[in-house]
Amino acid sequence: MNRQISLTVNDKKKEIRIDVRQSLLEVLREQLGLLSVKQGCAVGECGACTVLIDDVPIDACLYLAVWADGKSIRTVEGESRNDKLSRVQQAFVDEGAVQCGICTPGFVMAATSFVEKHHQQNISRHDIRRGLAGNLCRCTGYDTIVTAVQKCLDEDD
Template identity: 65%
Template sequence: MECAINGSPYQFTLSPATPLSELLRSHGLLSVKQGCCVGECGACTVLVDGVAVDSCLYLAAWIDGKQIRTLEGEAVGGKLSRVQEAFTQSGAVQCGFCTPGLVMATTALLAKPHVKPFTVQEIRRGLAGNLCRCTGYQMIVETVQACEEEQ
């Protein structure tokens, strides 16, 4: 099986039951957090062909021919992506456990064609699968709005 992870080609031989989160973490991509392992928290969110998925539920066997992006692939040339920068500047990062998943979910949300700007309800719905125990979500919503204003 072949795929690209953060722009680099990979070949794997693996068990059909291996979750994508386990495969990615075993290759040093530690931004993919193993929180609940049942698709409830979003801490393991990655992009598969641009779509945000819970990698704990997504089987690694399904990645053949796909493009996978993790948080590690967002910073290019040592420069944070605009979403990463916005999260750090806004204070939306507190303990940080949920942040990689939220950054990836936000990246996918902002890439969707839509009438701008997103409403607060649309942002909350777009990030609904990502849980955060620290921020109360308002700073996260404001961060998404700030990213959208920069576009």
């Protein structure tokens, strides 16, 4: 069964027709061409598909596109402005936290939400690790990612 939905994606209104069985991940990638949204595990374990829905990080692989009707979606493509990286993106670059193309977009979106949510709070590295626990990288440690997030939070002070 198909349905028309309207949603806002990276500040742009979209009216699209979807199959109600499609995940938001499929629609963002295949219909809207937002290829930053990656499929890793496809079962809600890895966080590679993390997008912000009404500013809350969600695994797009587990979220039906039809549920996004009327909501606002943010992906990595919408985070830079006028060719300028967002401060989280810039902190990832500056701290060497950019990893592979599969896990990094999800980390950036989860980190963006974390920084926005914990603006001007006293947050430890342990808190940041817990906050990003839904995003996995099997290749390396998470230290530089935690440092990038810490840097953004410190800039808020």
